[in-house]
Amino acid sequence: MLSESELKLDLSIIKNDLATGIRECSHRGLYHSAKWLSEINFSIAHIKTSPEDDNKAEVELESESYSLAKSYFDLKEYDRCAFFTEACVEPKPRFLHLYSQYLSIEKKKLDNMTDTNCPPDPTKNNALRMLCTALKEDHFLNKLDGYCLYLYGIILKKLDLNSLAMDIFVDAINEEPLHWGAWQELALLVPDKSTLLSLRLPSHWMKYFFLAHVYLEQLNNEEALDIYYDLHGQGFEKSTYIMAQMAIAYHNRRELDKAILMFKELLHLDPYRLDNLDTYSNLLYVKEMKTELANLAHTAVNIDKYRVETCCVIGNYYSLRSEHSKAVLYFQRALKLNPQYLSAWTLMGHEFMEMKNTNAAIQSYRQAIEVNRRDYRAWYGLGQTYEILKMPFYCIYYYKQAQQLRPNDSRMILALGETYEKLDKPENALKCYYKACNVGDVEGMALVKLAKLYDKLNEVDNAAAAYTDFCLKEEDQRGGGYDGENEFYNAFQYLANYHLKRGQLQDAYAYAYKCIEHDETKEQGKSLLKAIATRRAEQEGFLVKTSDQSKNNVTDLSNDANGSGMEMVFSPLNN
């Protein structure tokens, strides 16, 4: 969709656009969009625009009611703001009128939230529904401008009318392409790439930022990175936003070191930035970098104690120190600040899992999915909880959701396979393990499980091949403190038996010999060796008697009969 030639940005135009956008957004109290635009603007501070363009920004005469309403709005006196703008028809006070009503509803919802009803009951939304009806009527009469459309979309989304909301956001973007908030909300709603490509979007430079954002949101990390690299190369190399997004992409790709490096650089450039630090703390957590995480937590607390990101960092820190109840406390604090904060829900679910509180974990994971259906960690977590609850059908559904979001992550498919095995569906389980091996097994257990299932399904040759591979791999990794020794030696035992049955005594002998190294399989190994020895003796005797037997036997014998085997039969017994 985006070829190299297509992406040509004229930075001076962008700069003018940004100035307009920042002005419009901050006049309407859309602070997050204004912040984002300003950050982008700052990253191209070196570009100078022609002075005449600067003067173009006409000085508008603001009405008295607008300035009154805006001052109330800034002081978060939303109801007053709404009251004094009721009769206004100019776009800005009109927007403030509607927006302040919305914010008032949301603020009251947060204020009324207690420990017990976090998040607030979604069905108690009468005020929101009424506001929605008012907007619906205005929309029908075509009285909504781009910003009001955005607000309408937000409310629809809050009311879970997502497909309607998506259309409205597209309209809003076409009217006001400089309003980043609308793009961002749309990005959360686009379910997949085909929908994305079918959207009727304006050809505007903001679209590139949007596309990259959506790709990242959809875990399509490669395409996201491509665009970010492009933007990076076209003059936005100083943008902290792009850096953070790239770091997240690396994190998603499990290129942890690269991501950590990126975050470190980011914090060097912008030491008081809290945005996305939760992702950074996740990285440090996974890498078990305790001191780094502690440092990060202290820095974050110093910047702002009551930010969701800070709470999340601290939560992760406690979790790494196995103080799970404390971690939960901090995640809960984050959720009190913002009940829509995805990371905290998922991480809290993990903590509850650690504390063996399955019900609370399920609730947390479900909330996470309510916030964002693409959170594969929450789906996976749900699968795990239902595994504990011994509800395998649910388990399969949840693991499947996770697997579809991360088709190349072996953990999900492995979990799926295990559940199929529990449901006595060996074929399906086998296919899962097979796929897990194919996508690159992280934990190294897929292969042996696959082998066992092949065996169970009487696919003996396949089983043996899988076991052989398993042994080869494990042999290599044993230095790294591998503790699944039993599996390892059982594999040897299986292979010894397999080869013995096939009369491949040489191989059988080698594997049986390995068995003796381990306590559990020692006895088995010994008896195997004995059996091999008898077989050998039989075969030799047999060979003497009937030297002109079938070719198979001859070849078998010739494989084994290199003499060295004979002596080895007894040598382990001496040890």
Added chain:
Amino acid sequence: MKIVSVDNINVDNYRKLVHTYLNLHAYNTALFWADKVVALTSGNPRDIYWLAQCMFLLKQFHRAAHLLRSKNLDKSYILCNYLTVRCLFEANELNEALKVLNSMDLEVFLQTGNTSCNVSIDAGMFDDTPKYQVQSSVLLLKGKVLEAMDNRGLASECYKQALQCDVYCFEAFDSLICHHMLSAAEEQELLNSLPIAQQCTTAEAEVLRTLYKSKLKKYNTIVGVIPTKTCKPIYHNTPLQTSLIVLHKKFVNIAETPKASTTSCTPTSEVGMDKTEDSKAEHMVLDSLENSIQIRLQQSLDLAVSQAELFYYNCDYVQCSKLTENILKEDPYHAACLPIHISCMVELKQSNKLFTLAHNLVDLYPNLAISWFAVGCYYYVIGTIWTLVAVENEHDQAMAAYFKMSLTFVYIGLECGLTNNVRLAERFFQQAQIIAPDDPFVMHEMGVIAFQNLDFETAEKHFQDALIRVKPIKDSIVPERWEPLLNNLGHTCRKLKKYCEALEYHHQALVLCPQSASTYSAIAYVHSLVNNIEDAVHWFHKALGLRRDDTFSTTMLNYVIEQLSMEQLPYPDAPDFIPDYDIGTNVEEDTTTNDNAGNSSERQITASDMSIEVDL
């Protein structure tokens, strides 16, 4: 003590005194002097009538009635008869009242009135009330008595006759309309049959028609969205006036909707057109509209109340409460507005406002039913039904007056429906439908009954009829109230195996009333029926997310999720056969690290092999 001759006294002076004091509402003084006049004139019927009138105004009903009847005046004088009946009616002696009423033949009075000078002169002597108005009042009173005795059929006949005698007799009209004695068609017929043209001038006739029109059945006309361009608001800015202007605009629009009449406002604009022939026609129309009597009359809160009622019946509660709030700002205790206002607040669940209002009302008018109605509504909103029941029992009579008849039938029907007495429920709804054949509420309930009778085709028809009535002209905004209708239509379509339509209706219901657990699970159920299991699982999950103890959804989810897990491929691109093991080579191709590992371990084994050999 000096003896004064009767002849020296001008009794008329005393009569004047009585009138003056009556006008000043000094009834006791008036009574005193009226009594003296009667004594002086030794029982002049006219003076006795005035004495009785004073007693009536002092609420001494029995005394007045006794006075008139003991002198037998109720049999010979129409006004005395009227007053007697009035007194007995007020004293709640209904049978007596009717007896007295029937003791005088109205027809005789009217016919003989022209010839027999005795009665007519006497009647005219009492005061100069025109005869047809007296007649109309008598008929109205008769109607009231009959209605109080629960004889609705005869009562409505009396009201109609009263109205025929005197088209200005609003009370008769109001009784017919407000107590839902007529069906919508009959109301229209009544309005057309009135001898308005005979009794008033053309202009007055127009005004009267307009006023009466505004009172007619509300739920026949559904107001669409009002296009703003019809009138430009160039009026003054006080909130009430603007609201009245808005109201006027809507009024014009009602006239334009096909169902409503075309008489109300369009004629005036035509008049305006006649007057102005130049290009500024439109402006002049506006001017003439502004000066027209209709616009002036909009200042009457009564019409605003009618508009509010219209909003209420269209379920536009927000608009309605805005309007009623403005009305109550003007007239805080507007009797007709209060019930609508209170009902509106119930719909909008504004418990705090309701609490304040109910308190004020009970403090000021503890005897009025509306006060207790407000209290009851407050308890209803905050959810303590038991108190409501208590209040309701206490003021049963009062409540009955406020609940509109057809709605009452609907409620009774609902009650029966809930107790599964389907037959009975159906009867009630049919009764309601006779009164208001176009009322979508009734149609909806009929549909529900048909649905419960498993007659899905009829149910669908009823629901569709209702939907057509509910949907405004441009198919834009259906009030939230109608969410059940759409859902029911969805259920019916599902029963009729029209699954796509069912889904469509449920989704429409969701737009009206988002985040409803039951709608979610209905959607899920349809999906599961068309074997769209993945979607079914998704929607059941959503339903349970909102209502965790929903057994239907839980059971269904268990079932569909099991089906899903068993039927679906383990992952999207899974092969349908058991794959042969060839991963070793794959892995070697894919990742170099594994490749190395494999090779080196192979080498290791051989090496160890070798070493053992060497050892030995």
